[in-house]
Amino acid sequence: MSELKPLPEDGQTSEIKASNKKIFSYSFVFFVFSLFGYGQFLALYEINVFGAAGLTTSEAGFMVSLIMGIFTIWNMINDPFAGWLTDRPTRWVKKWGYRFPWILIGILPTIFFWFLIWVPPDADASNPWPVFFYALIVLCLFDFFYSIFSTQALGSYPVHFRSESDRRKAGVLVMALGGIAVFLFSIINSLTLNIYDKNSFRNMAIVLIIIQLIGVLLFIPGVRETKEITDLFLWGYEHTEKTSFFQALKIAVTSKNFMISTFAYLMISCSAALVGASSIYWYKHAINTPYTYLTIASIIQLTCYILFMPLWSRVANKIGTFKTYFLGLVLMGVNGVLAFFFVYDFTMELIMQPLYGAGNACFYIMVQPILSDVYDEVTVKTGKHQEASLLGIRNFFFRLAVFVSIFIVTGVHVLTAYDITPGAIQPSSAILGVRLHSALIPALFNFCGAIVFYLFYDLYGEKKKLIQQKMVEMKL
Secondary structure (H helix, E strand, O other), rough: OOOOOOOOOOOOHHHHOOOHHOOOOOOHHHHHHHHOOOHHHHHHHHHHHHHHHHOOHHHHHHHHHHHHHHHHHHHHHHHHHHHHHHOOOOOOOHHOOHHHHHHHHHHHHHHHHHOOOOOOOOOOOOOOHHHHHHHHHHHHHHHHHHHOOOOOHHHHHHHHHHOOHHHHHHHHHHHHHHHHHHHHHHHHHHHHHHEEEEHHHHHHHHHHHHHHHHHHHHHHHHHOHHHHHHHHHHHHHHHHHOOOHHHHHHHHHOOEEEEEEEEHHHHHHHHHHHHHHHHHHHHHHOOOOOOHHHHHHHHHHHHHHHHHHHHHHHHHHHEEEEEHHHHHHHHHHHHHHHHHHHOHHHHHHHHHHHHHHHHHHHHHHHHHHHHHHHHHHHHHHOOOHHHHHHHHHHHHHHHHHHHHHHHHHHHHHHHHOOOOOOOOOOEEEEHHHHHHHHHHHHHHHHHHHHHHHHHHHHOOOOHHHHHHHHHOOOOO
């Protein structure tokens, strides 16, 4: 193997410097990744499947929560194991690359099974279990292939982009495209979904699948690996002992900064999942506005999200990645509190959109730089790149957020007497419950993540520089 030349801090090693074309193409990985939301799973199955069949709120809540509970247990095994299983050299490495084949193997089945989530059969109140098992099996198969795709595609970020400048540039662009995808998802939801129409969920999925496939074609050039990148992966495996699944798991859970950053991201994921699952309820009940109006709000928020990205990037250059990440968490928490207390109509909803966009931009452009730093720290400890294993463990927490959000929403609905009968008029207690799970509880998650991250994360300053120097010395 030829001698490797990892990029030093000053970013002057031209053969590993990423081109703008590569950064742009790779960023569509995050675009596609962000189009696999399933926060509206609850509205589909709670109201249009189990509710339409005649089950009570408690019975429907139990069925949906049980599906997500078992699905979460599956995630405890599937995500870390899929990352570890694919985080090793294969016989096709020299011809096709280290991660690229796995990305192609995972993405198309992911799209197929994601579509099946949105076309469930009708339920029978006397025997709802066939639909229960349909939803559970489809979710698990979706997640299996999704884990292969996401761990390999997202896990390659630190090696595709070696310098601090490339990582920050790519961090802004991937989150810009990811943000566009999130808001595009919201707009399509708002234009196609009817909270009481089962077929509207299928229509939403069809439109999004077309966009997903376009995104796949665009990201393929960006995830293709150069010989230098493939060599960086192989170097560690040729000079270190093999790592078992449980050893990889132990390395992750005993790496403080990895776990602290993962906890903070879990909190923001719980918050985002709650907001996503709640949006259709929020518009219908909390602000009494047609769901199609979400399109207007999303466009304003997306515009402000993109406009604030350069500002937060300059702020990060002055105060550092750590402080900017923390600030983003705090801002998103403050926005949730403001929404709970002051947003009761669409006018106030529009006024809040620039604040949402600014807070989201501050946090999300720092996600990949923070991830790259904690991955580098683990790489230095172990002597090899195993980002897919770490991302598999991290993905478990990300998917745990979906279970937490659905458990909270269904629990609040039961406690506040929410009526899942299609077309029902809700009591004031149920409307208060919607406001709780849509705004205040998400804010509390954000504040919790901010406090823990600020108190315990320490990978910045001299410690971060030392890790980067060791990466160069170890040819990683």
